[in-house]
Amino acid sequence: MLAPLPVYHASTREIGGLFPLLVACPVPAVGARIGYDVQSGGAFYCHPVEWVLRNGLATNPNIALFGEPGRGKSSTVVAFVLRMLNFGVRTLISGDVKGEYTPVVRALGATPIELGAGNHARVNALDLGPLTARWDSWTAQRQRDELSSVLGRWVQLLAALAESQGHAPTVSDEAAIAAVLHRLVGARDGNSRLRPITIPDVHRELAHADTELWHDLRYAHRHDFLDRLRPMTDALANLISGALSGLFDAPTTVAIDWAAPVQSMDLSRLRSRGDTAVAVALTCLGAWSSLATDLRNDGEIRIVVRDELWRQLRLGPRSVAAIDAELRLSRLEQIIQILVLHKLSDLLSVGAKGSQATAIARDLIALCSTRVLFRQSTRAADELAEALALTGPEHQRLIGPVNERRGRALWKTENQPAHLVQTVLSSFEKRLFDTNAQLRPAPNGRGRYG
Ligand SMILES: Nc1ncnc2c1ncn2[C@@H]1O[C@H](COP(=O)(O)OP(=O)(O)OP(=O)(O)O)[C@@H](O)[C@H]1O
Numbered sequence: 039m040l041a042p043l044p045v046y047h048a049s050t051r052e053i054g055g056l057f058p059l060l061v062a063c064p065v066p067a068v069g070a071r072i073g074y075d076v077q078s079g080g081a082f083y084c085h086p087v088e089w090v091l092r093n094g095l096a097t098n099p100n101i102a103l104f105g106e107p108g109r110g111k112s113s114t115v116v117a118f119v120l121r122m123l124n125f126g127v128r129t130l131i132s133g134d135v136k137g138e139y140t141p142v143v144r145a146l147g148a149t150p151i152e153l154g155a156g157n158h159a160r161v162n163a164l165d166l167g168p169l170t171a172r173w174d175s176w177t178a179q180r181q182r183d184e185l186s187s188v189l190g191r192w193v194q195l196l197a198a199l200a201e202s203q204g205h206a207p208t209v210s211d212e213a214a215i216a217a218v219l220h221r222l223v224g225a226r227d228g229n230s231r232l233r234p235i236t237i238p239d240v241h242r243e244l245a246h247a248d249t250e251l252w253h254d255l256r257y258a259h260r261h262d263f264l265d266r267l268r269p270m271t272d273a274l275a276n277l278i279s280g281a282l283s284g285l286f287d288a289p290t291t292v293a294i295d296w297a298a299p300v301q302s303m304d305l306s307r308l309r310s311r312g313d314t315a316v317a318v319a320l321t322c323l324g325a326w327s328s329l330a331t332d333l334r335n336d337g338e339i340r341i342v343v344r345d346e347l348w349r350q351l352r353l354g355p356r357s358v359a360a361i362d363a364e365l366r367l368s369r370l371e372q373i374i375q376i377l378v379l380h381k382l383s384d385l386l387s388v389g390a391k392g393s394q395a396t397a398i399a400r401d402l403i404a405l406c407s408t409r410v411l412f413r414q415s416t417r418a419a420d421e422l423a424e425a426l427a428l429t430g431p432e433h434q435r436l437i438g439p440v441n442e443r444r445g446r447a448l449w450k451t452e453n454q455p456a457h458l459v460q461t462v463l464s465s466f467e468k469r470l471f472d473t474n475a476q477l478r479p480a481p482n483g484r485g486r487y488g
Pocket residue numbers: 105106107108109110111112113114444445446460461462463468471472473474475
């Protein structure tokens with residue numbers, strides 16, 4: 039005979055609602071423990087590589103976070119990054135615009151790479167990185183493959199940089215850049231040795247084109263080539279002499295410390311040089327760090343964080359194409375790319391409706407299987423709901439009061455229902471990553487302005 043079940047009595051004052059049949063669709067308990075599932079109360083874990091390899095919950099390990107400012111996007115990234123350290127997963131912060139990650143990096147005993155005023159750190163946007171050292175050990179086929187992927191990224195990078203200077207590159211510009219890069223790097227000399235190149239080298243080749251170059255590119259005369267390529271050439275010249283002069287156009291003087299648990303590139307000193315300068319810096323760093331991350335040979339899983347990516351997207355449609363090229367060409371499954379954006383229209387507004395840029399932007403979302411959706415304005419949420427095919431209840435949870443709290447977001451992957459998750463920060467994490475610290479009055483009673 040069954041033992042009688044215990045009976046509990048309570049008034050509706052104590053129990054607001056009771057849903058005895060509520061079941062969660064739990065995610066596997068593997069990876070970083072982010073916080074709790076608001077509806078079931080169960081713990082929520084995230085390990086995007088495991089989600090791809092074992093659980094089929096996602097098709098790629100990349101994560102995109104969307105949300106209004108101050109909602110807790112970066113804090114959730116920090117929580118994820120720190121907790122993935124337990125699994126030996128290290129992180130590269132590819133451009134920290136506000137210098138927020140610097141205390142985290144320092145607390146872990148590493149030193150961030152600081153770029154900007156009063157600093158001698160240089161990053162060559164066209165750095166060959168580890169490619170040079172590994173070149174001789176590869177077969178001719180592998181050399182061709184690696185080189186074409188690097189050159190493809192560089193063409194997109196230079197096109198995005200030209201666009202930041204007010205010139206929208208044409209296909210002929212791109213063909214000319216590709217040809218110049220090929221000859222500068224020495225790829226046409228029988229794959230003997232790769233030569234290091236910088237943006238001023240590309241500019242010089244375009245500005246002082248020799249007969250072989252304009253002839254190969256099928257221009258009738260040299261002046262024809264110079265005239266057609268003038269806007270592109272001048273855009274590169276502006277870049278070399280502009281606000282970022284010397285920072286990304288000279289040989290690299292810093293190295294990514296792959297042994298550091300978290301390594302970051304602090305751009306906070308660049309902010310005084312203006313939004314475009316910061317966006318250009320993010321674009322250059324993105325290309326540089328992707329190449330370095332792809333070609334490291336330790337075989338370990340890495341996280342690459344691109345926080346404040348929306349700043350980079352303001353450069354124009356080409357910057358979306360550059361990011362797309364980096365994600366697409368990153369063939370290693372073991373890289374978790376994290377993109378932090380404000381709203382979907384950051385991506386979609388870069389091009390005219392129905393344009394190629396908008397199509398690329400949509401592809402970019404597809405390249406991030408896991409989407410973490412923080413609170414949004416109704417309009418921004420509607421856009422997201424449509425683009426990500428959220429169900430009605432998911433859409434309601436995105437805009438509803440249940441998603442009000444800081445650090446709360448709807449986690450949605452292609453192949454599983456959305457989970458409303460509250461990121462739980464430890465007191466140590468809160469202290470380390472207090473991005474509102476500047477807004478609070480100083481301990482001496484005076485406000486931040488004195
Ligand atoms: N889960 C959380 N629990 C408690 N506090 C949080 C949580 N998430 C964020 N915060 C606090 O909210 C503040 C803003 O967070 P955060 O900088 O992560 O926002 P953000 O979305 O990255 O903003 P922005 O778009 O401006 O970069 C921080 O001071 C942080 O400590």
